[in-house]
Amino acid sequence: MAGITVTQAAFSLSDIVKIFPGVRALDRASLEVRPGEVHGLIGENGAGKSTVIKVLAGVCQPDSGTIIVGGQRIASATPAGVHSAGVRFIHQELHLVPHFTVTESVFMGQELHGSLGLARRKMRRLAEAFLRDNLGLDISGNRLIRDLGTAERKLVQVARALIDGAAKAVIFDEPTAPLANEEIEMVMQAIARLKAQGIAILYVSHYLSEITDICDRVTVYRQGRTVGVFDEISDASAGELIYAMIGREISDMFPNKGARATGEGLVVDGLSDGAHFDSVSLTVGKGRILGIAGLIGSGREELIDTIYGLRRKTAGSLRFDGETLQVATAAQAVAQGIVLVPRDRRNDGLVLPMTVAENATLATLEANSRAGLIDARAVGDATTALIDSLDIRPPNVDAVTRLLSGGNQQKVVLARWLAADARVFLFDEPTVGVDVGAKAEIYQLIEDLATKGASVILSSSDPVELLGVCDQIVVMMRGRVAGEVAASDVSVDNLVAAITGAAMVEGFANAR
Amino acid sequence: MRAEARLSAWLSDLVGYLPLAILIGVLAYISLNAPNFLTLRNLELVLMQSLPVVLVCAGLAVVVMAGGDDVVSGGIDLSIPATAVLSAGITAQMLTLGYPLALCAVAALVACLVVGVINAALVSRIGMTPLLTTLAMFVAVVGVNNVVTASRRINVDHPWILALREAEIGGMPLGIVLVVMIVGTLFVAAHQTRWGLNLQAAGGSRDAAEISGINPGRLVGQSFVVAAVTGFVCGFFVLARGSGSSPGVQDNLMLEMVLATFLGAAFSPRRVVTLWGAVLGAVLVAAISIGFKSMGVNVFWTGLIKGSLIVVVVAFSAMAQRGR
Numbered sequence: 146m147a148g149i150t151v152t153q154a155a156f157s158l159s160d161i162v163k164i165f166p167g168v169r170a171l172d173r174a175s176l177e178v179r180p181g182e183v184h185g186l187i188g189e190n191g192a193g194k195s196t197v198i199k200v201l202a203g204v205c206q207p208d209s210g211t212i213i214v215g216g217q218r219i220a221s222a223t224p225a226g227v228h229s230a231g232v233r234f235i236h237q238e239l240h241l242v243p244h245f246t247v248t249e250s251v252f253m254g255q256e257l258h259g260s261l262g263l264a265r266r267k268m269r270r271l272a273e274a275f276l277r278d279n280l281g282l283d284i285s286g287n288r289l290i291r292d293l294g295t296a297e298r299k300l301v302q303v304a305r306a307l308i309d310g311a312a313k314a315v316i317f318d319e320p321t322a323p324l325a326n327e328e329i330e331m332v333m334q335a336i337a338r339l340k341a342q343g344i345a346i347l348y349v350s351h352y353l354s355e356i357t358d359i360c361d362r363v364t365v366y367r368q369g370r371t372v373g374v375f376d377e378i379s380d381a382s383a384g385e386l387i388y389a390m391i392g393r394e395i396s397d398m399f400p401n402k403g404a405r406a407t408g409e410g411l412v413v414d415g416l417s418d419g420a421h422f423d424s425v426s427l428t429v430g431k432g433r434i435l436g437i438a439g440l441i442g443s444g445r446e447e448l449i450d451t452i453y454g455l456r457r458k459t460a461g462s463l464r465f466d467g468e469t470l471q472v473a474t475a476a477q478a479v480a481q482g483i484v485l486v487p488r489d490r491r492n493d494g495l496v497l498p499m500t501v502a503e504n505a506t507l508a509t510l511e512a513n514s515r516a517g518l519i520d521a522r523a524v525g526d527a528t529t530a531l532i533d534s535l536d537i538r539p540p541n542v543d544a545v546t547r548l549l550s551g552g553n554q555q556k557v558v559l560a561r562w563l564a565a566d567a568r569v570f571l572f573d574e575p576t577v578g579v580d581v582g583a584k585a586e587i588y589q590l591i592e593d594l595a596t597k598g599a600s601v602i603l604s605s606s607d608p609v610e611l612l613g614v615c616d617q618i619v620v621m622m623r624g625r626v627a628g629e630v631a632a633s634d635v636s637v638d639n640l641v642a643a644i645t646g647a648a649m650v651e652g653f654a655n656a657r
Numbered sequence: 658m659r660a661e662a663r664l665s666a667w668l669s670d671l672v673g674y675l676p677l678a679i680l681i682g683v684l685a686y687i688s689l690n691a692p693n694f695l696t697l698r699n700l701e702l703v704l705m706q707s708l709p710v711v712l713v714c715a716g717l718a719v720v721v722m723a724g725g726d727d728v729v730s731g732g733i734d735l736s737i738p739a740t741a742v743l744s745a746g747i748t749a750q751m752l753t754l755g756y757p758l759a760l761c762a763v764a765a766l767v768a769c770l771v772v773g774v775i776n777a778a779l780v781s782r783i784g785m786t787p788l789l790t791t792l793a794m795f796v797a798v799v800g801v802n803n804v805v806t807a808s809r810r811i812n813v814d815h816p817w818i819l820a821l822r823e824a825e826i827g828g829m830p831l832g833i834v835l836v837v838m839i840v841g842t843l844f845v846a847a848h849q850t851r852w853g854l855n856l857q858a859a860g861g862s863r864d865a866a867e868i869s870g871i872n873p874g875r876l877v878g879q880s881f882v883v884a885a886v887t888g889f890v891c892g893f894f895v896l897a898r899g900s901g902s903s904p905g906v907q908d909n910l911m912l913e914m915v916l917a918t919f920l921g922a923a924f925s926p927r928r929v930v931t932l933w934g935a936v937l938g939a940v941l942v943a944a945i946s947i948g949f950k951s952m953g954v955n956v957f958w959t960g961l962i963k964g965s966l967i968v969v970v971v972a973f974s975a976m977a978q979r980g981r
Contacts, residue, residue, distance in 0.1 A: 240868050242861030244927040253858050254869030262849040289927060305869065 154213065155180045155314040155345030156201070156232060161210030163196055163369075170196040171207065172369035176347075178314060183336060183346045185356040185378070188366035189390055190606055194349055197366070198316060202234055203227045215313060231313030233306040235320060239298050241290045248272045248286035251304045276304050279342070280335040296328035300335055307339075314345040321355060322442040326623055333359055351440045353383050353645035365389040383647035387638050391608075399585075399613030400592040406432030409466050410600040411483075411569050413452060416461030421447035422624040424461070429569070429600040431466075434591060436615030436632065437604040438644050444624040445604050446488070449573045452602070453485040454478040465568065465600075479508060482568035486558050486575055494558040495546050502528040502542040505560040531560040535590065552583020559590060570594055572603045576610060588614050608640045620644055676970040677923040680941055687948035694948055701830070705822070707943030708836050709894045711936050713737045713914045714921070715843050716887030718935035721918060722847060723873075723880035724780075724787055725860040726930045728919065732860060734881060736776060736791040737888040738910035739798035740769045742902070744892025746802040748818075749811040749902035758817055766889050772798055773885025777878035799907055812901040821897035832894065839890060843883070844932045856880065861929075916967045917942045923970070 157177040163170045171193045178184040188194050199205035201212065203222035212219045214230040241250050248265070251272040257264040269286035276282040282300045290298060299320060306312065317336065321329045336359060340346055350356055356363060357380050365373040365386060373389040375382060408431035416425045422444030429435040439445040450456045452463065454472040463470040465481070472478045475485070487493040495504050505528045506513055513523040528542045535556045537549075546557055555575060562570065572591065576584045591614055595601050605611050611618050612632050620627045620643045628643055641647075688694045716737050724732015744765040751761040772794060779790045813819075824831040847853040858866040859873035866873045895906055920941070921934030942963075949959045 236868070238864070240862060240865040242858055242865055244929050245858070245861060249854060249858075250865075253865065254855065254871045256851040256854055258851060262845065263851065263854065 153179055156212070156214040158197065158201060158213075159211045161197060161200055161212075162208045163193075163200060163205065164208055169369050171200070171210075173210075173371075174366060174369055175371045176201075176364055177374075178345045178347050180313070180345045181340055181343045182361040183340050183348050183359050185360035185363035186347060186349045186366070187351070187353070187356060187363060187386060187390060191368075192366040192390075193369040194366055195318075196369075198234070198318060198349065201227065201232065201316070229311075231311050233312045233315045235299075235303055235306055235315060235317045237319045237322060239295075239302050241298055241302060243289070243291035245290055246286060247276070247284060247288050247290065247293075247301055250290055250301050251275070251286075251308050253305060255309060272304065272308065275308055276300060279307065279338060280304060281338060282331070282335070294328060295323050295325075296331040299324070299332055303335065312344060314347070315339060316347045316349070318349045319351065319441070320348075321350065321352060322440070324442075329355070351645060353386060353642070353647035355646075356386070357382055357647065367392055383642060383645075384638065387641045387645075387647070391637055391641060400589045402616070403592065403596045405430075405595065405616075406598040408432075408598075409464075411602075412464040414462050414464065416448070416451060416463070417459050418444075418447055418451050418456050419459035422451075422621070425621070425626055426461075427602075427619060427626075429602055431568075431600055432595050432598045433617065434595050434601040434603060434615045436611035436618040437602060437621060438606075438608065438611050438618055438640065439621035440606075440644060442623070443621040445621050446573065448621070449485065449571050449602070449604050452478075453483060453571055455485075479565060479567075482566070483571065484508075484562035484565060484567040484569070485571045485573065486555065486562070488574040488577065490551075490554055490558055495554060497547040498545065500543045500545055501532065501537065501549075501557055501560075504546050504557050505531055506564060508561050508565040527564055528560070531563060534563070535560055536586070550583065552586065555583070555587060556590070559587075567599065569600045570602070572601065572605075574605055575603070576605075576607070584610075608637050608644065612637060612640060622646060674923060675973050676920055676966075679966070679969060680920065680945070683945055684941070684948065687945070687952060691948060691951040694951055699947075699951075703944045703947050704833055704940065705830060706898070706947055707940045708832055709741065709891050709898060709910060710913045710917060710939040710943060711836055711840065712887050712891040712894060713741060713910060714917045714935040714939040715840050715932055716884035716891075717914055717918045718921070718930055718932045719843065719847055719856070719883045719887075720787070720877075720880045721930040722853075722860045722932075723856045723877045725863070726919075726922065729788060730786065732877060732880065733787050733915075734776065734791045734884045735788070735911060735915070736772060736794035736798055737884050737891075738907040738914060739795040739802070740772050740885050740888030741891035741895055741910065742907040743772070743798050743802045743805070744769050744889045745895045745902040745906075746806040746811075746892075748892060749813050749896060750805050752813055752815055753811055758815055762893075765892060766886075768801075769885045769889035769892075770882065772888075773882040776881040776885070780881065781874040781878040795907070795911070803904065806902060806904070808904050810901060810903040813896050814900070818893060818896050819900070821894055832897065836894075839887075840932070840936055843887075847932050852876075912963060912967070913939070913942050913946070916963060916970065919967075920970050923973075 154177045159175045160173045161171045161175070162173060174193055174197055176186065176197060186194055196205065200207045201222065203224045203226060206221060212222055214227065214232060219226065248269040252268045257268050259267070273284070273286045276284055280300045280303060282297060284297060290301065293301070306315065320332055324332065336346060348356070348360055357378055360378050363375045363378055363386060364371060367390060372392065375385065410431040410433065411429045413425060413427040417423045425448055427435060437445050437448065447456060451458050452472070454475045454477055463472055470481050472481065472483065502524050506524045509527070510519060513520050513527060525542055532540050532542065537553050537556045537560065546554055549557065575587055591601055591603065603611065603615055612635070615632045617629065618632055618635070618640065619629045693699055717734055720732045720734040747765045747768055748761040751764060752758065776791055776794055779785045780787050821832040821835070826834050847856060855866065855871045856876050858869065858871055859876045863873045896902060899906065917938035918930060918935040921938035922928055922930045924934040924937055925931045946959065949962070
């Protein structure tokens with residue numbers, strides 16, 4: 146090589162390729178983070194952000210590409226090697242022991258010893274000093290983790306990664322997802338302090354407003370590729386970033402919206418669960434599809450669970466056509482015609498070792514029984530009809546659901562509720578892990594439900610899906626309804642801007 | 658929202674103290690109805706009686722600290738009392754056959770270590786649930802002991818073993834002094850060393866421990882071996898207390914061990930199983946057993962009452978956890 150290029154990067158990854166069975170998770174992705182900068186990494190779900198972090202951490206070996214840490218090329222990264230090179234990871238999960246003290250948590254796995262056992266006093270002094278001086282958190286080392294707020298816990302987690310003083314680069318993975326608005330500032334200030342010490346910071350987040358606030362440079366991934374590196378970031382950058390992230394048009398995989406029934410349908414009034422969301426009000430008329438958009442931690446999942454009776458509500462009420470619904474358990478929800486197609490269909494939606502017929506009729510065994518005994522023929526007939534109408538493949542009532550594809554499994558979940566004759570359908574991320582063809586079929590099924598007069602709620606992290614399927618979209622942000630808009634009145638860019646908090650967009654009615 | 662959270666934390670604190678309050682209530686009731694209960698002489702008797710339970714509780718506490726305090730999926734070792742009885746059975750049988758005490762002890766130790774290592778391998782290598790693994794080991798080890806002793810009582814009058822019950826050192830009973838030393842050593846290891854903190858981290862959150870570079874599987878394995886050693890030592894105190902080995906001791910020992918160890922969590926300010934909490938629990942449970950006896954309560958009723966106390970203790974600790 147002619148001459149040695151002096152790299153000023155704390156670490157860099159170039160042209161990383163990582164192929165999982167059937168998926169090119171990373172397709173020549175690159176990333177370069179310099180000392181003393183906060184570098185943002187953004188992209189939609191599945192763009193390759195988590196995979197690139199795993200590659201850097203040495204948890205996942207790339208198929209090709211170059212990794213350079215601190216000027217040294219690393220042939221094959223191992224977790225221990227990367228750690229000793231000074232790269233630290235702040236995972237999204239806190240991974241703290243609730244009944245440990247702050248001191249014990251900070252020094253977990255790296256406890257200090259004196260001549261007479263643990264040097265508890267010294268560890269406490271060091272932990273308190275580190276938290277105060279480096280992260281701006283003045284707290285007693287004797288407090289228990291379970292008595293701390295989420296932001297304080299986050300900073301304890303950061304302190305654990307940095308207490309040895311050898312950190313040169315820190316990767317924050319969605320650090321603010323579980324935090325309330327007023328707590329975010331604490332974490333932001335801590336990151337600013339680390340930056341001032343010359344530490345390189347990679348900041349991975351879905352919250353574009355945070356990215357434009359805190360980052361000096363931003364790398365954007367789409368479908369495993371680097372589609373842009375932005376050097377000058379200001380509040381005005383959000384539009385460019387969103388365009389780089391989405392980069393696609395609404396495809397023709399969505400059904401045409403048909404004529405809709407009328408009627409008040411489901412009204413959710415001032416619903417709260419006391420922790421994840423507060424005073425949420427929604428109306429889903431008969432024959433309407435309401436989308437719920439929001440980031441992880443927006444309270445979207447918990448809202449759906451609460452409407453279905455899986456979580457206890459602390460305030461608010463549910464009505465259907467003016468009649469108040471009592472939903473304290475899922476059994477009550479089903480009895481009153483509210484059904485859920487859950488996000489984790491493999492664990493919550495299906496009994497995998499059972500057959501299609503058994504799963505499809507699980508909620509309607511009463512109707513298919515005579516004198517307390519299950520009528521096998523009735524079950525078979527009912528299932529055959531459902532298999533026909535949903536086009537479940539293979540069209541075999543005795544097929545074991547474990548062996549079905551993701552899309553067909555989802556149809557079996559749906560079949561159960563069609564059999565149960567529900568009037569409100571809740572869909573929570575119905576197309577995660579489903580291939581494109583099956584997605585289109587599921588969208589058509591949702592549209593059919595609405596055409597037949599059901600009230601449908603679709604909670605999804607895919608903005609394109611929401612726009613393509615829904616009539617109306619509610620955006621949730623940190624537990625509250627941030628706005629509501631007709632799907633026909635908003636573009637993907639504007640919807641993403643609203644979801645990520647980059648901007649409050651015209652056309653959005655403000656929260657009630 | 659905040660105020661509600663504080664109220665529920667306060668309530669769960671209160672619920673956490675209930676098992677302790679109930680026990681103290683029971684003890685107060687006993688001392689009112691059995692006038693001799695609160696004499697110094699009687700309290701020494703309580704301590705002496707509690708020694709075998711104290712030892713197995715210390716062992717179980719280490720296992721629970723490493724595996725977590727969820728009674729079903731966390732760390733538990735039901736086989737410790739069986740190990741103790743096996744240790745007693747082997748020693749008694751070999752003494753009867755004329756072997757020297759030191760050789761008997763070595764044989765018993767080896768047998769107990771084998772049990773501990775099998776537990777460790779099944780749980781941390783193969784990944785079996787500790788509850789099922791150690792329950793099966795309990796049955797198997799009691800079976801082995803029945804073979805060794807032909808399921809009959811064997812008297813032991815070896816002076817060194819009886820010394821555990823009768824000898825005094827500096828005015829204190831030798832047995833109590835020895836157990837205090839053993840438990841003290843375990844306490845330092847579990848609460849004052851790096852190993853101990855890592856053990857608690859493994860039990861508190863397996864993921865957190867792993868991310869911090871701790872190997873939880875190894876610590877869980879080690880905890881089973883430590884537990885087996887406490888079972889081995891306990892065997893000699895069982896011999897001393899009963900002047901020999903008799904079949905069936907293990908059942909009551911297991912009941913009191915589980916009760917006392919999880920009861921001990923109520924004494925800890927962090928509401929978790931600790932070594933000293935378990936030991937204190939063991940002494941309290943022994944006090945209740947003896948108290949009922951001195952009140953003249955029917956033995957069968959004592960069983961029912963102890964069983965109910967387990968239910969109450971576990972129920973309240975579950976409620977206290979849920980409040981968090």
